[in-house]
Amino acid sequence: QVQLVESGGGLVQPGGSLSLSCAASADNFEILPMNWYRQVPGKHQELVATIFFNNGTLYGSFVRDRFTISRDNTKRTVSLQMNSLEPEDTAVYYCNTMGTVPPSWGQGVQVTVSS
Numbered sequence: 001q002v003q004l005v006e007s008g009g010g011l012v013q014p015g016g017s018l019s020l021s022c023a024a025s026a027d028n029f030e031i032l033p034m035n036w037y038r039q040v041p042g043k044h045q046e047l048v049a050t051i052f053f054n055n056g057t058l059y060g061s062f063v064r065d066r067f068t069i070s071r072d073n074t075k076r077t078v079s080l081q082m083n084s085l086e087p088e089d090t091a092v093y094y095c096n097t098m099g100t101v102p103p104s105w106g107q108g109v110q111v112t113v114s115s
Contacts, residue, residue, distance in 0.1 A: 001104045002026035004095045009109030012085055016113070020080040022095030022106055030073040032099040036080045038091035038111075048093065049080060085113045
């Protein structure tokens with residue numbers, strides 16, 4: 001396992017933007033696939049975005065070109081830029097990698113979209 005520490009959550013109005021960041025302790029960070037998940041109490045966890053070692057990306061269908069995942073292997077960080085936020089994006093967002101045994105998770109950051 002590696003230690004993952006998220007930052008950047010908070011309260012934003014609908015239509016606004018937030019940027020989340022996740023710092024990883026892994027020495028082999030550059031080869032790890034990194035994910036952002038989100039969870040609303042009482043609902044299933046959703047995969048928001050994935051970035052692979054070659055900077056290939058995948059997004060959940062609900063993202064609709066509003067979010068961008070990126071990584072900085074020098075700083076061992078993965079970021080999620082979220083634009084055009086909607087109240088439905090309110091959730092706890094978790095940084096994750098399935099590239100370790102067991103998978104590694106951050107502590108989560110709250111994102112609240114509300115007027």
